[in-house]
Amino acid sequence: MIIRKSPEEIEKMAAAGAIHARTMKLVAGKIREGVSTAELDAAAEKYIRSQGAEPSFKGYRGFTGSICASPNSMVVHGIPGPYRLKRGDIISVDIGVTYDGWVADGAVTFPVGPITPVAQKLLEVTEASLFAAVEQCRVGNRLGDVSHAVQTLVEGEGLSVVRSLVGHGVGRAMHEDPQIPNYGEPGRGPLLEAGMVFAVEPMVNAGRHMVRMGDDGWSIYSQDGSLAAHFEFTIAVTEEGPRILTPWHEELAADPTPA
Template sequence: MAKLKSPEQIERIAAAGAIVAQCLRLLQQRARPGVRTRELDALAERFIRSRGAEPAFKGYHGYPASICASPNSLVVHGIPDDYELTPGDVLSLDVGVELDGWIADAALTVAVGRPSPTARRLLDTTRAALYAGIAKAQPGAHLGDVSHAIQQRVEQDGFSVIRALVGHGVGRAMHEEPQIPNFGRPGTGPLLEPGMVLAIEPMVNAGGHEVEMGPDNWAVYSRDGSLAAHFEHTIAVTREGPRILTPWDPDAPAALVRESASEKAERGSAESALTPHREVR
Protein backbone atom coordinates (compact mmCIF):
# COMPACT_ATOMS: atom_id res chain seq x y z
CA MET A 1 0.00 0.00 0.00
CA ALA A 2 1.39 3.40 -0.96
CA LYS A 3 2.27 5.77 1.87
CA LEU A 4 0.47 9.06 1.22
CA LYS A 5 2.40 12.25 1.92
CA SER A 6 1.03 15.56 3.15
CA PRO A 7 1.70 18.74 1.13
CA GLU A 8 4.35 19.69 3.69
CA GLN A 9 6.07 16.31 3.33
CA ILE A 10 5.99 16.63 -0.47
CA GLU A 11 7.80 19.96 -0.10
CA ARG A 12 10.47 18.19 1.98
CA ILE A 13 10.94 15.61 -0.77
CA ALA A 14 11.02 18.41 -3.35
CA ALA A 15 13.89 20.04 -1.42
CA ALA A 16 15.88 16.80 -1.73
CA GLY A 17 14.77 16.58 -5.36
CA ALA A 18 16.16 20.02 -6.13
CA ILE A 19 19.61 18.81 -5.02
CA VAL A 20 19.21 15.67 -7.14
CA ALA A 21 18.40 17.85 -10.16
CA GLN A 22 21.35 20.17 -9.58
CA CYS A 23 23.70 17.20 -9.19
CA LEU A 24 22.49 15.53 -12.39
CA ARG A 25 22.95 18.74 -14.38
CA LEU A 26 26.47 19.03 -13.01
CA LEU A 27 27.30 15.42 -13.90
CA GLN A 28 25.81 15.89 -17.36
CA GLN A 29 28.20 18.79 -17.94
CA ARG A 30 31.21 16.80 -16.76
CA ALA A 31 30.54 13.52 -18.62
CA ARG A 32 33.12 14.07 -21.34
CA PRO A 33 35.65 11.84 -23.13
CA GLY A 34 38.59 10.96 -20.87
CA VAL A 35 36.65 11.32 -17.62
CA ARG A 36 36.46 8.22 -15.43
CA THR A 37 33.18 7.26 -13.81
CA ARG A 38 34.95 7.20 -10.44
CA GLU A 39 35.65 10.92 -10.87
CA LEU A 40 31.97 11.62 -11.49
CA ASP A 41 31.07 9.74 -8.32
CA ALA A 42 33.52 11.77 -6.23
CA LEU A 43 32.20 14.99 -7.76
CA ALA A 44 28.61 14.02 -6.97
CA GLU A 45 29.36 13.14 -3.36
CA ARG A 46 31.16 16.44 -2.77
CA PHE A 47 28.32 18.37 -4.32
CA ILE A 48 25.56 16.58 -2.41
CA ARG A 49 27.34 17.02 0.91
CA SER A 50 28.05 20.68 0.10
CA ARG A 51 24.27 21.18 -0.02
CA GLY A 52 23.86 19.75 3.49
CA ALA A 53 22.47 16.43 2.26
CA GLU A 54 23.58 12.80 2.12
CA PRO A 55 24.03 10.53 -0.93
CA ALA A 56 21.13 8.12 -0.42
CA PHE A 57 22.71 5.29 -2.40
CA LYS A 58 25.97 5.09 -0.46
CA GLY A 59 25.79 2.14 1.93
CA TYR A 60 22.28 1.18 0.81
CA HIS A 61 22.29 -2.63 1.12
CA GLY A 62 26.07 -2.31 0.96
CA TYR A 63 26.26 -0.28 -2.26
CA PRO A 64 29.73 1.32 -2.22
CA ALA A 65 29.24 4.54 -4.20
CA SER A 66 27.21 7.75 -4.22
CA ILE A 67 25.81 7.40 -7.75
CA CYS A 68 25.18 4.68 -10.30
CA ALA A 69 27.14 5.17 -13.53
CA SER A 70 26.13 2.67 -16.21
CA PRO A 71 27.72 2.87 -19.69
CA ASN A 72 26.37 1.36 -22.91
CA SER A 73 24.84 -2.11 -22.34
CA LEU A 74 24.99 -1.68 -18.55
CA VAL A 75 21.37 -0.77 -17.76
CA VAL A 76 21.46 0.22 -14.07
CA HIS A 77 23.45 -0.06 -10.83
CA GLY A 78 26.87 0.36 -12.41
CA ILE A 79 29.43 0.94 -9.64
CA PRO A 80 31.70 3.85 -10.65
CA ASP A 81 35.25 2.70 -11.30
CA ASP A 82 38.18 3.41 -13.62
CA TYR A 83 36.07 3.12 -16.78
CA GLU A 84 37.14 6.03 -19.02
CA LEU A 85 34.42 7.59 -21.13
CA THR A 86 35.04 7.53 -24.87
CA PRO A 87 33.26 9.26 -27.78
CA GLY A 88 30.13 7.37 -28.75
CA ASP A 89 29.39 6.05 -25.25
CA VAL A 90 26.00 6.49 -23.66
CA LEU A 91 26.12 6.81 -19.87
CA SER A 92 23.18 6.44 -17.49
CA LEU A 93 23.58 8.48 -14.30
CA ASP A 94 21.33 7.74 -11.31
CA VAL A 95 21.39 9.94 -8.19
CA GLY A 96 19.57 9.67 -4.86
CA VAL A 97 19.65 12.31 -2.13
CA GLU A 98 18.51 12.19 1.49
CA LEU A 99 17.80 15.54 3.10
CA ASP A 100 16.45 15.73 6.65
CA GLY A 101 15.18 12.15 6.41
CA TRP A 102 13.42 12.52 3.04
CA ILE A 103 14.63 10.93 -0.19
CA ALA A 104 14.36 11.82 -3.88
CA ASP A 105 15.72 9.81 -6.80
CA ALA A 106 16.23 10.57 -10.50
CA ALA A 107 18.28 9.50 -13.51
CA LEU A 108 19.18 10.51 -17.03
CA THR A 109 21.25 9.07 -19.86
CA VAL A 110 23.78 11.23 -21.67
CA ALA A 111 25.60 10.81 -24.96
CA VAL A 112 29.37 11.21 -24.72
CA GLY A 113 30.54 13.00 -27.84
CA ARG A 114 28.53 12.35 -31.00
CA PRO A 115 26.03 9.50 -30.51
CA SER A 116 25.18 6.95 -33.18
CA PRO A 117 21.76 7.36 -34.82
CA THR A 118 20.48 4.35 -32.83
CA ALA A 119 21.77 5.79 -29.56
CA ARG A 120 20.20 9.17 -30.26
CA ARG A 121 16.82 7.58 -31.03
CA LEU A 122 17.07 5.39 -27.93
CA LEU A 123 17.71 8.34 -25.65
CA ASP A 124 14.99 10.47 -27.25
CA THR A 125 12.46 7.64 -27.03
CA THR A 126 13.21 6.75 -23.40
CA ARG A 127 13.01 10.39 -22.29
CA ALA A 128 9.72 10.81 -24.18
CA ALA A 129 8.38 7.63 -22.56
CA LEU A 130 9.17 9.05 -19.12
CA TYR A 131 7.00 12.10 -19.78
CA ALA A 132 4.27 10.01 -21.40
CA GLY A 133 4.08 7.98 -18.18
CA ILE A 134 4.21 11.01 -15.89
CA ALA A 135 1.39 12.70 -17.79
CA LYS A 136 -0.87 9.74 -16.91
CA ALA A 137 -0.16 10.01 -13.16
CA GLN A 138 -3.45 11.79 -12.52
CA PRO A 139 -5.58 11.39 -9.39
CA GLY A 140 -8.23 8.78 -10.10
CA ALA A 141 -6.19 7.10 -12.84
CA HIS A 142 -4.72 3.62 -12.45
CA LEU A 143 -1.06 2.72 -12.17
CA GLY A 144 -1.52 0.58 -15.29
CA ASP A 145 -2.27 3.77 -17.23
CA VAL A 146 1.25 5.01 -16.41
CA SER A 147 2.85 1.66 -17.26
CA HIS A 148 0.95 1.30 -20.53
CA ALA A 149 1.83 4.82 -21.71
CA ILE A 150 5.54 4.08 -21.18
CA GLN A 151 5.38 0.74 -22.96
CA GLN A 152 3.40 2.12 -25.90
CA ARG A 153 5.82 5.03 -26.44
CA VAL A 154 8.87 2.75 -26.34
CA GLU A 155 7.53 -0.01 -28.55
CA GLN A 156 6.24 2.30 -31.25
CA ASP A 157 9.89 3.18 -31.93
CA GLY A 158 10.98 -0.46 -32.04
CA PHE A 159 12.73 -0.63 -28.66
CA SER A 160 12.05 -2.87 -25.64
CA VAL A 161 11.00 -1.95 -22.10
CA ILE A 162 12.90 -4.00 -19.53
CA ARG A 163 10.37 -6.12 -17.66
CA ALA A 164 12.56 -7.34 -14.81
CA LEU A 165 13.13 -3.84 -13.39
CA VAL A 166 10.52 -1.42 -12.04
CA GLY A 167 10.00 2.03 -10.59
CA HIS A 168 8.81 2.47 -7.02
CA GLY A 169 7.33 4.66 -4.36
CA VAL A 170 9.79 6.86 -2.48
CA GLY A 171 9.80 9.08 0.59
CA ARG A 172 11.18 8.14 3.99
CA ALA A 173 12.63 5.00 2.41
CA MET A 174 14.36 4.56 -0.94
CA HIS A 175 11.93 1.90 -2.08
CA GLU A 176 8.31 2.05 -0.98
CA GLU A 177 5.11 0.63 -2.43
CA PRO A 178 3.89 0.54 -5.11
CA GLN A 179 6.17 -1.10 -7.66
CA ILE A 180 5.79 0.60 -11.05
CA PRO A 181 6.32 -1.66 -14.08
CA ASN A 182 7.12 -0.05 -17.41
CA PHE A 183 4.57 -2.23 -19.19
CA GLY A 184 0.94 -2.99 -18.50
CA ARG A 185 -2.70 -2.53 -19.39
CA PRO A 186 -4.64 0.71 -18.93
CA GLY A 187 -7.34 0.67 -16.29
CA THR A 188 -5.54 -1.88 -14.14
CA GLY A 189 -3.56 -1.70 -10.92
CA PRO A 190 -3.92 0.57 -7.89
CA LEU A 191 -5.80 3.85 -8.09
CA LEU A 192 -3.58 6.92 -7.97
CA GLU A 193 -4.34 9.30 -5.10
CA PRO A 194 -3.13 12.77 -4.14
CA GLY A 195 -0.17 12.36 -1.81
CA MET A 196 1.45 9.46 -3.66
CA VAL A 197 5.14 10.08 -4.41
CA LEU A 198 6.52 7.86 -7.17
CA ALA A 199 9.87 7.28 -8.85
CA ILE A 200 8.87 6.66 -12.46
CA GLU A 201 11.80 5.28 -14.44
CA PRO A 202 11.65 3.76 -17.92
CA MET A 203 14.60 1.41 -18.52
CA VAL A 204 14.87 0.51 -22.19
CA ASN A 205 17.05 -1.72 -24.36
CA ALA A 206 17.73 -1.10 -28.03
CA GLY A 207 17.45 -4.88 -28.54
CA GLY A 208 15.45 -7.44 -26.56
CA HIS A 209 14.03 -6.82 -23.09
CA GLU A 210 16.03 -9.54 -21.31
CA VAL A 211 18.71 -8.57 -18.79
CA GLU A 212 21.33 -10.39 -16.71
CA MET A 213 23.17 -9.66 -13.49
CA GLY A 214 26.88 -8.88 -13.56
CA PRO A 215 29.47 -10.69 -11.43
CA ASP A 216 29.44 -7.97 -8.73
CA ASN A 217 25.72 -8.72 -8.07
CA TRP A 218 24.88 -5.05 -8.67
CA ALA A 219 25.29 -4.23 -12.35
CA VAL A 220 22.43 -5.24 -14.64
CA TYR A 221 23.24 -5.63 -18.36
CA SER A 222 21.16 -6.11 -21.48
CA ARG A 223 21.47 -9.81 -22.21
CA ASP A 224 22.06 -9.30 -25.93
CA GLY A 225 24.67 -6.57 -25.39
CA SER A 226 22.50 -3.85 -26.92
CA LEU A 227 22.61 -0.25 -25.74
CA ALA A 228 20.39 0.70 -22.80
CA ALA A 229 18.91 3.97 -21.53
CA HIS A 230 17.38 5.03 -18.21
CA PHE A 231 15.45 8.20 -17.40
CA GLU A 232 13.74 8.87 -14.08
CA HIS A 233 11.92 11.52 -12.08
CA THR A 234 10.46 11.52 -8.60
CA ILE A 235 6.93 12.89 -8.97
CA ALA A 236 4.03 13.67 -6.67
CA VAL A 237 0.43 12.96 -7.53
CA THR A 238 -1.48 16.12 -6.55
CA ARG A 239 -5.08 17.27 -6.91
CA GLU A 240 -3.92 19.42 -9.83
CA GLY A 241 -2.13 16.49 -11.51
CA PRO A 242 1.43 15.15 -11.52
CA ARG A 243 4.25 17.37 -10.27
CA ILE A 244 7.93 16.65 -10.99
CA LEU A 245 10.01 16.97 -7.81
CA THR A 246 13.43 16.40 -9.47
CA PRO A 247 13.49 19.07 -12.22
CA TRP A 248 16.79 18.18 -13.93
CA ASP A 249 15.39 18.73 -17.43
CA PRO A 250 15.04 22.36 -18.60
CA ASP A 251 12.92 21.12 -21.50
CA ALA A 252 10.42 19.18 -19.39
CA PRO A 253 6.75 20.06 -19.99
CA ALA A 254 6.14 23.13 -17.84
CA ALA A 255 2.80 21.84 -16.63
CA LEU A 256 4.52 18.88 -14.96
CA VAL A 257 7.13 20.87 -13.01
CA ARG A 258 5.19 23.62 -11.21
CA GLU A 259 8.01 24.66 -8.91
CA SER A 260 7.15 26.16 -5.57
CA ALA A 261 8.56 29.56 -4.67
CA SER A 262 11.09 27.90 -2.36
CA GLU A 263 12.28 25.59 -5.16
CA LYS A 264 12.71 28.52 -7.55
CA ALA A 265 14.79 30.35 -4.95
CA GLU A 266 16.87 27.22 -4.31
CA ARG A 267 17.44 26.65 -8.02
CA GLY A 268 18.46 30.27 -8.53
CA SER A 269 20.97 30.18 -5.67
CA ALA A 270 22.54 27.02 -7.12
CA GLU A 271 23.13 28.31 -10.66
CA SER A 272 26.61 29.61 -9.81
CA ALA A 273 27.64 26.12 -8.72
CA LEU A 274 26.87 24.85 -12.21
CA THR A 275 28.81 27.46 -14.22
CA PRO A 276 32.17 26.57 -15.83
CA HIS A 277 34.27 28.98 -13.74
CA ARG A 278 33.22 27.37 -10.44
CA GLU A 279 34.64 23.98 -9.44
CA VAL A 280 33.09 21.72 -6.81
CA ARG A 281 36.08 20.25 -4.96
Protein backbone atom coordinates in the same frame (compact mmCIF):
# COMPACT_ATOMS: atom_id res chain seq x y z
CA MET B 1 0.61 -0.22 1.39
CA ILE B 2 1.11 3.01 -0.55
CA ILE B 3 2.15 5.79 1.83
CA ARG B 4 0.54 9.08 0.92
CA LYS B 5 2.42 12.29 1.71
CA SER B 6 0.97 15.54 2.98
CA PRO B 7 1.51 18.77 1.00
CA GLU B 8 4.13 19.76 3.59
CA GLU B 9 5.95 16.47 3.17
CA ILE B 10 5.89 16.83 -0.60
CA GLU B 11 7.55 20.22 -0.20
CA LYS B 12 10.31 18.55 1.81
CA MET B 13 10.78 16.00 -0.95
CA ALA B 14 10.90 18.85 -3.46
CA ALA B 15 13.74 20.40 -1.46
CA ALA B 16 15.67 17.13 -1.80
CA GLY B 17 14.72 17.07 -5.47
CA ALA B 18 16.13 20.54 -6.05
CA ILE B 19 19.50 19.37 -4.73
CA HIS B 20 19.21 16.31 -6.94
CA ALA B 21 18.57 18.40 -10.05
CA ARG B 22 21.53 20.68 -9.36
CA THR B 23 23.74 17.64 -8.81
CA MET B 24 22.65 16.19 -12.13
CA LYS B 25 23.54 19.42 -13.88
CA LEU B 26 26.96 19.39 -12.19
CA VAL B 27 27.61 15.84 -13.36
CA ALA B 28 26.38 16.65 -16.88
CA GLY B 29 29.00 19.36 -17.10
CA LYS B 30 31.75 16.88 -16.32
CA ILE B 31 30.77 14.19 -18.83
CA ARG B 32 33.41 14.06 -21.54
CA GLU B 33 35.82 11.64 -23.14
CA GLY B 34 38.46 10.43 -20.67
CA VAL B 35 36.59 11.15 -17.44
CA SER B 36 36.23 8.15 -15.13
CA THR B 37 32.96 7.16 -13.52
CA ALA B 38 34.76 7.37 -10.16
CA GLU B 39 35.46 11.05 -10.86
CA LEU B 40 31.80 11.68 -11.62
CA ASP B 41 30.88 9.91 -8.39
CA ALA B 42 33.30 11.98 -6.29
CA ALA B 43 32.02 15.25 -7.74
CA ALA B 44 28.40 14.28 -7.07
CA GLU B 45 29.07 13.20 -3.50
CA LYS B 46 31.03 16.35 -2.70
CA TYR B 47 28.23 18.57 -3.97
CA ILE B 48 25.41 16.64 -2.30
CA ARG B 49 27.17 16.81 1.07
CA SER B 50 27.94 20.50 0.58
CA GLN B 51 24.17 21.08 0.47
CA GLY B 52 23.64 19.42 3.85
CA ALA B 53 22.27 16.28 2.21
CA GLU B 54 23.47 12.70 1.84
CA PRO B 55 23.85 10.46 -1.22
CA SER B 56 21.05 7.93 -0.74
CA PHE B 57 22.81 5.10 -2.56
CA LYS B 58 26.07 5.16 -0.59
CA GLY B 59 26.12 2.11 1.67
CA TYR B 60 22.66 0.96 0.58
CA ARG B 61 22.81 -2.84 0.94
CA GLY B 62 26.57 -2.50 0.62
CA PHE B 63 26.63 -0.37 -2.54
CA THR B 64 29.93 1.52 -2.58
CA GLY B 65 29.09 4.44 -4.86
CA SER B 66 27.24 7.68 -4.32
CA ILE B 67 25.72 7.44 -7.79
CA CYS B 68 25.05 4.63 -10.24
CA ALA B 69 27.02 5.08 -13.47
CA SER B 70 26.01 2.60 -16.19
CA PRO B 71 27.58 2.88 -19.66
CA ASN B 72 26.37 1.45 -22.97
CA SER B 73 24.83 -2.03 -22.56
CA MET B 74 24.69 -1.69 -18.76
CA VAL B 75 21.10 -0.86 -17.91
CA VAL B 76 21.39 0.18 -14.25
CA HIS B 77 23.30 -0.16 -10.97
CA GLY B 78 26.79 0.45 -12.30
CA ILE B 79 29.36 0.87 -9.52
CA PRO B 80 31.55 3.93 -10.22
CA GLY B 81 35.18 3.01 -10.75
CA PRO B 82 38.08 3.19 -13.21
CA TYR B 83 36.04 3.03 -16.41
CA ARG B 84 36.82 6.09 -18.53
CA LEU B 85 34.21 7.46 -20.89
CA LYS B 86 34.85 7.06 -24.58
CA ARG B 87 33.66 9.16 -27.48
CA GLY B 88 30.36 7.69 -28.68
CA ASP B 89 29.43 6.14 -25.32
CA ILE B 90 26.12 6.66 -23.61
CA ILE B 91 25.99 6.60 -19.81
CA SER B 92 23.11 6.43 -17.37
CA VAL B 93 23.65 8.51 -14.25
CA ASP B 94 21.26 7.63 -11.42
CA ILE B 95 21.34 9.85 -8.32
CA GLY B 96 19.56 9.60 -5.00
CA VAL B 97 19.56 12.48 -2.51
CA THR B 98 18.38 12.29 1.10
CA TYR B 99 17.67 15.65 2.71
CA ASP B 100 15.99 16.18 6.05
CA GLY B 101 14.99 12.51 6.03
CA TRP B 102 13.31 12.58 2.61
CA VAL B 103 14.56 10.90 -0.57
CA ALA B 104 14.59 12.20 -4.15
CA ASP B 105 15.57 9.83 -6.95
CA GLY B 106 16.19 10.41 -10.65
CA ALA B 107 18.29 9.39 -13.64
CA VAL B 108 19.43 10.67 -17.03
CA THR B 109 21.28 8.87 -19.82
CA PHE B 110 23.82 11.17 -21.44
CA PRO B 111 25.71 11.00 -24.74
CA VAL B 112 29.49 11.29 -24.67
CA GLY B 113 30.15 13.41 -27.72
CA PRO B 114 28.53 12.41 -31.03
CA ILE B 115 26.63 9.11 -30.85
CA THR B 116 25.16 6.73 -33.41
CA PRO B 117 21.64 7.19 -34.80
CA VAL B 118 20.56 4.06 -32.91
CA ALA B 119 21.85 5.49 -29.64
CA GLN B 120 20.26 8.87 -30.32
CA LYS B 121 16.88 7.29 -31.00
CA LEU B 122 17.19 5.18 -27.84
CA LEU B 123 17.81 8.24 -25.67
CA GLU B 124 15.06 10.30 -27.27
CA VAL B 125 12.42 7.56 -27.05
CA THR B 126 13.26 6.58 -23.47
CA GLU B 127 13.13 10.18 -22.27
CA ALA B 128 9.87 10.77 -24.15
CA SER B 129 8.36 7.67 -22.52
CA LEU B 130 9.16 9.12 -19.10
CA PHE B 131 7.29 12.33 -19.92
CA ALA B 132 4.39 10.26 -21.25
CA ALA B 133 4.30 8.47 -17.89
CA VAL B 134 4.33 11.77 -16.01
CA GLU B 135 1.14 12.80 -17.80
CA GLN B 136 -0.62 9.73 -16.43
CA CYS B 137 0.28 10.47 -12.79
CA ARG B 138 -3.08 12.10 -12.14
CA VAL B 139 -5.74 11.68 -9.48
CA GLY B 140 -8.30 9.13 -10.66
CA ASN B 141 -6.02 7.28 -13.06
CA ARG B 142 -4.72 3.78 -12.36
CA LEU B 143 -1.12 2.74 -11.93
CA GLY B 144 -1.46 0.61 -15.06
CA ASP B 145 -2.03 3.80 -17.04
CA VAL B 146 1.48 4.96 -16.08
CA SER B 147 3.04 1.64 -17.04
CA HIS B 148 1.08 1.40 -20.30
CA ALA B 149 2.17 4.88 -21.38
CA VAL B 150 5.81 3.83 -21.26
CA GLN B 151 5.24 0.52 -23.01
CA THR B 152 3.13 1.95 -25.80
CA LEU B 153 5.61 4.65 -26.75
CA VAL B 154 8.72 2.47 -26.48
CA GLU B 155 7.39 -0.56 -28.32
CA GLY B 156 5.78 1.66 -30.93
CA GLU B 157 9.29 2.79 -31.84
CA GLY B 158 10.61 -0.76 -32.12
CA LEU B 159 12.55 -0.74 -28.84
CA SER B 160 12.15 -3.02 -25.82
CA VAL B 161 11.03 -2.25 -22.27
CA VAL B 162 13.07 -4.08 -19.64
CA ARG B 163 10.43 -6.17 -17.87
CA SER B 164 12.32 -7.53 -14.86
CA LEU B 165 13.14 -4.09 -13.39
CA VAL B 166 10.61 -1.63 -11.98
CA GLY B 167 10.08 1.82 -10.57
CA HIS B 168 8.79 2.25 -7.05
CA GLY B 169 7.22 4.42 -4.44
CA VAL B 170 9.58 6.77 -2.62
CA GLY B 171 9.48 8.93 0.50
CA ARG B 172 11.34 8.52 3.76
CA ALA B 173 12.61 5.24 2.35
CA MET B 174 14.20 4.93 -1.06
CA HIS B 175 11.98 1.98 -1.98
CA GLU B 176 8.33 1.98 -0.93
CA ASP B 177 5.20 0.40 -2.33
CA PRO B 178 4.08 0.14 -5.05
CA GLN B 179 6.31 -1.46 -7.64
CA ILE B 180 5.85 0.29 -11.00
CA PRO B 181 6.52 -1.84 -14.09
CA ASN B 182 7.19 -0.12 -17.39
CA TYR B 183 4.59 -2.26 -19.12
CA GLY B 184 1.00 -3.15 -18.34
CA GLU B 185 -2.65 -2.73 -19.12
CA PRO B 186 -4.41 0.63 -18.80
CA GLY B 187 -7.18 0.92 -16.24
CA ARG B 188 -5.63 -1.71 -13.98
CA GLY B 189 -3.86 -1.50 -10.63
CA PRO B 190 -4.17 0.86 -7.66
CA LEU B 191 -6.20 4.04 -8.03
CA LEU B 192 -3.96 7.12 -7.99
CA GLU B 193 -4.68 9.53 -5.14
CA ALA B 194 -3.25 12.88 -4.13
CA GLY B 195 -0.14 12.48 -1.99
CA MET B 196 1.23 9.40 -3.72
CA VAL B 197 4.85 9.84 -4.79
CA PHE B 198 6.51 7.60 -7.35
CA ALA B 199 9.97 7.08 -8.80
CA VAL B 200 9.05 6.29 -12.39
CA GLU B 201 12.01 5.02 -14.40
CA PRO B 202 11.75 3.65 -17.93
CA MET B 203 14.61 1.26 -18.69
CA VAL B 204 14.83 0.45 -22.38
CA ASN B 205 17.03 -1.77 -24.55
CA ALA B 206 17.75 -1.17 -28.21
CA GLY B 207 17.59 -4.94 -28.70
CA ARG B 208 15.55 -7.51 -26.82
CA HIS B 209 14.14 -6.95 -23.32
CA MET B 210 16.06 -9.62 -21.39
CA VAL B 211 18.84 -8.66 -18.98
CA ARG B 212 21.64 -10.39 -17.07
CA MET B 213 23.43 -9.72 -13.79
CA GLY B 214 27.08 -8.68 -13.87
CA ASP B 215 29.83 -10.45 -11.96
CA ASP B 216 29.88 -7.74 -9.27
CA GLY B 217 26.36 -8.67 -8.17
CA TRP B 218 25.05 -5.15 -8.87
CA SER B 219 25.36 -4.12 -12.49
CA ILE B 220 22.63 -5.27 -14.86
CA TYR B 221 23.23 -5.53 -18.61
CA SER B 222 21.11 -6.12 -21.66
CA GLN B 223 21.43 -9.84 -22.30
CA ASP B 224 22.09 -9.41 -26.00
CA GLY B 225 24.69 -6.66 -25.52
CA SER B 226 22.51 -3.97 -27.10
CA LEU B 227 22.60 -0.39 -25.87
CA ALA B 228 20.39 0.51 -22.90
CA ALA B 229 18.97 3.78 -21.60
CA HIS B 230 17.43 4.83 -18.29
CA PHE B 231 15.55 8.00 -17.37
CA GLU B 232 13.79 8.68 -14.05
CA PHE B 233 11.81 11.32 -12.18
CA THR B 234 10.37 11.44 -8.70
CA ILE B 235 6.75 12.50 -9.30
CA ALA B 236 4.05 13.57 -6.84
CA VAL B 237 0.38 13.00 -7.64
CA THR B 238 -1.41 16.20 -6.58
CA GLU B 239 -4.89 17.66 -6.96
CA GLU B 240 -3.39 20.14 -9.43
CA GLY B 241 -1.80 17.40 -11.55
CA PRO B 242 1.57 15.68 -11.72
CA ARG B 243 4.46 17.47 -10.01
CA ILE B 244 8.02 16.53 -10.94
CA LEU B 245 10.07 16.74 -7.73
CA THR B 246 13.46 16.09 -9.38
CA PRO B 247 13.34 18.64 -12.23
CA TRP B 248 16.70 17.83 -13.81
CA HIS B 249 15.18 18.67 -17.19
CA GLU B 250 14.82 22.30 -16.15
CA GLU B 251 18.41 22.50 -14.91
CA LEU B 252 19.77 20.83 -18.05
CA ALA B 253 17.66 23.02 -20.33
CA ALA B 254 19.50 26.04 -18.97
CA ASP B 255 22.77 24.51 -20.23
CA PRO B 256 21.85 21.33 -22.09
CA THR B 257 25.24 20.59 -23.66
CA PRO B 258 27.81 18.92 -21.35
CA ALA B 259 31.10 20.79 -21.28
